[in-house]
Amino acid sequence: MxxxxxxxxxxxxHISxxxxxxxxxxxxxxxxDDCAVLDIGIGDYIVITTDMLHRKTDFPFQMSGRQIGWMSVAVNLSDLAAKGARPIGVVMAMGIPPDTELEFVDEIVKGMDECASKYGTQIIGGDxxxxxELTMAGTALGTVRKELLIRRSGAKVGDIVCVTGYPGSAGAALFALNRGIPPGQEVLKALFEPVPRIYEGIALAESRSVTSMMDISDGLALSLHDMSRAGNVGFKIYESKLPVLPYVKKLLKGDELLEAVVFTGGDFELLFTVAPDRIDRVRRSCPLTAIGEVIDRGVFIDRAGRLEELRARGYEHFKPAL
Amino acid sequence: MxxxxxxxxxxxxHISxxxxxxxxxxxxxxxxDDCAVLDIGIGDYIVITTDMLHRKTDFPFQMSGRQIGWMSVAVNLSDLAAKGARPIGVVMAMGIPPDTELEFVDEIVKGMDECASKYGTQIIGGDxxxxxELTMAGTALGTVRKELLIRRSGAKVGDIVCVTGYPGSAGAALFALNRGIPPGQEVLKALFEPVPRIYEGIALAESRSVTSMMDISDGLALSLHDMSRAGNVGFKIYESKLPVLPYVKKLLKGDELLEAVVFTGGDFELLFTVAPDRIDRVRRSCPLTAIGEVIDRGVFIDRAGRLEELRARGYEHFKPAL
Structure with a gap:
């Protein structure tokens, strides 16, 4: 096979x-989970994650060197954020075509440095x-107090499902680029300079009220299925509650809008669950939108009162989305 | 440029x-240095290193999947070894051609697992x-007690220069393969299944007698120059003292032998320095060969009494060896 x-x-x-x-x-x-977590016998866990990106799939030709560097760091920090971890260092292995201009490499490095610095950490090594083919394999290292670690599992039936930010922003930018429409600055930035939710992740962990969490960079639908499998629960979300930028609502309608918001991926937002009696406390620590609730099994979306199963498809490296 | x-x-x-x-x-x-080292406020340092390998340069077609997996882990463990660190986990980002047979991926993963297990650690995550092009970007994480960390710098004039194992083994195998000569099993294993000197590195650190250390996977000459620059010292080694396998001495003579032993690289051995009054103690903790001494400046090789400058060339990714 x-x-x-x-x-x-x-x-x-299979590999695992x-x-x-x-x-x-x-x-x-x-x-x-989004990260590996090690207990080295101290009060904090060590949290580590790695992600490989490359030119053909991850860096459209419209991306600048700076944006390539930024994204290569951000994609790893986003995984740390999903565990409530604080980054302590990033290493980056860079596979670079030999005829690349040094100035372009400089821009990539500056973008890496800028992203790491912005989220309280730095590039400490690499290769x-x-x-x-330009290939960037980053690894981010972080720590989280043992009692604050949030996993993909842990959601309870009745918990409220929440997201940070505006899913569908990156998807809308990709849609526009694919159709030759110049995308709005806000969504283009979401696609090319994603914000890893480090500070939100830390605040959510410190609220001690989040029962499960992951990032939705592979898309909301796939992430809900991941959390469903990890936690042995189901999810019901409401199309009407999904937070979407006005620009995206104007650009896309109906199924195309849903495609960008739940299936396309590329948004570095956090998906998490909170017990209903804790939601006000969590709201005070981090801007969020409640989009649904944890149920017994299955992953569903309520579209104007009609319940539809939400399929497990999204950003996939090997098999094209069906 | x-x-x-x-x-x-x-x-x-330049990037740094x-x-x-x-x-x-x-x-x-x-x-x-070989690794980045972080102080997280505990008794141990956190040590981290990353290395990207790929089909065209690092995995000749004669290598099995298992050997590819093994080497992808070993190359990272070797860097930890050079700091005297104990590995606590490895993550591996694998870029795989979509038409690869699953069985081949299985072999790679088994080789990764085998190497990690053999040196007391495991694969804890990846991407x-x-x-x-088959691309393997591994990151190894380790710890070392603060007072035991060994750096590339620290050698003092008069210290004895030592190596583990038999440099030139990997180079001899590569030489044979390039000439269509079937290489001996011992050197082929050195090239395709290198032994990361984890246990030797830990023993050397615990001897508290090693003043500087690095691995020589890019070649002995380049490593001596790296340590010269890092420690602001020079090195003189003796051709006659270089430990070389009998098979290699039979296969290669004169400049070709020297080429394999000091320039080609691919040997995952440790190069380190020890104060003369400590050498016996260090010998008891780890098999080693003394190959020269630390001098004021420059990197030289004594060839039957004739002193030659040892040029800073070896394994280079971007610029072909001159």
Whole structure:
């Protein structure tokens, strides 16, 4: 069997099954969550995550070097944010075509540095390699107090489902670019210079009121399915409650709008669940929108009173979206 | 200027200068050493390193999937070893051509797992990505007691220069493969299944007698120059003292032998310095060969009594060896 007959989730699950059983110091191991989490016998957990991006899939030609560098760091910080972790360092392995102009590399490095600095951390190391295709493999390291770690699992039936920001912004920009429409600045920035929700993640962890969390960079639908599987619960969200930028609502309608908001991915927002009696407290610590509730099983969307199953599709590396 | 007009050292130095100044928690930052080292306010330092390998340069077609996986982990563990660190986890971002057979991926993953397990750690996370060229970007995390950290700098004039193992083994295998000669099993294993000197690195750190250390995967000559620059000292090594496998001595003679032993790279051995009055103690904790001494400046090799300058060339990603 060739690997493109599997989707990325199935491939990761398959790979994880081949690995040795996690040792006692591994709180969260391969394939389980946005990050791996290690217990090294101190008050904090060590949180680590890695993401590989490359020219063909992740860096459209309209992206500047600075934006490529920014995104390569942001995608990793977003995973730390989803565990409520505080970043302590980023390393970046860069595969660069040998005929690349040094000035372009400089811009990439400045973008990496800018993103790391903005979220309280820095580039502490890396590797350079001559590669036909520009390839950026970043790893972010963070810490979180043991009692504050938030996992993908932990949601209880009745909890309120929340998101930060405006899902669909990156998807709308991608839609516009694909159709040759000049996208608005706000959505283009969401696509090319995504904001990792580090400070929101820390605030949500410190609220001690969030029962589960992950980031939605692969799309809201896929993330709800991930959290459903991890926590053995279901989700019902309401189309009418989804927070969408006015520009996106103007650009897209109906199913195209839903596609951008729940399936396309690219938004570095946090998806999380909160017990109903804690929601006011959480609102005070982080801007959020309540979009639905945790149910017993299945993942559904209420579209003007009509309940539809929300399929597990979104951003996939190996298998094209169906 | 295009980046292939720079060598990798110059490119890394250039990139490092563009980054923000290391914060107080960064003990060793970008471009300085084999690993980055963080102080998180506990008795141990956190040590982290990343390395990107890919099909065209790093995985000759003779390598099995298992060997590809093994090497992708070993190259990172070797950098931890060079700081005397104990590995606590490895994450691996894998860029895989979509038409790859799943069985081949399985072999790679088993090789990763095997190498991590053998050196007391495990694969705790990663990323998968569809990529035209097989690309493996690993990151290894370790810890070392603060007082035991060994840096590239620290050598004193008069210290004895030592190596583990048999440099030139990987180079001899590469030489044979390039000439269509079937290489001996021992050197082929050195090239395709390198042994990261984790246990030796820990023993050397615990001897509290090593003044500086790095790994020689880019070649002994380049590593001596790296340590010369880092420690503001020079080195004199003796051709006659270089430990070389009998097979390699039979296969290669004269300048070709020297080429494999000091320039080609690919040996995951440790290069380190020890004060003369400590050498016996260090010998008891780790098998080593003394190959020379630390001098005031310059990097030289004594070839049967004739002193030659040892040029700073070796394994380079961007600029072909001259």
């Amino acid at each position: 060739k690997i493109n007959q599997l989707n990325e989730r199935a491939l990761i699950a 099954r081949l690995l040795a059983r996690p040792g006692d110091n591994v709180v969260i191991g391969a394939g389980e 350079t390699d001559a590669h036909d | 295009k980046i292939n007009q720079l060598n990798e050292r110059a490119l890394i130095a 200068r563009l980054l923000a100044r290391p914060g107080d928690n960064v003990v060793i930052g970008a471009g300085e 998968t990505d569809a990529h035209d």
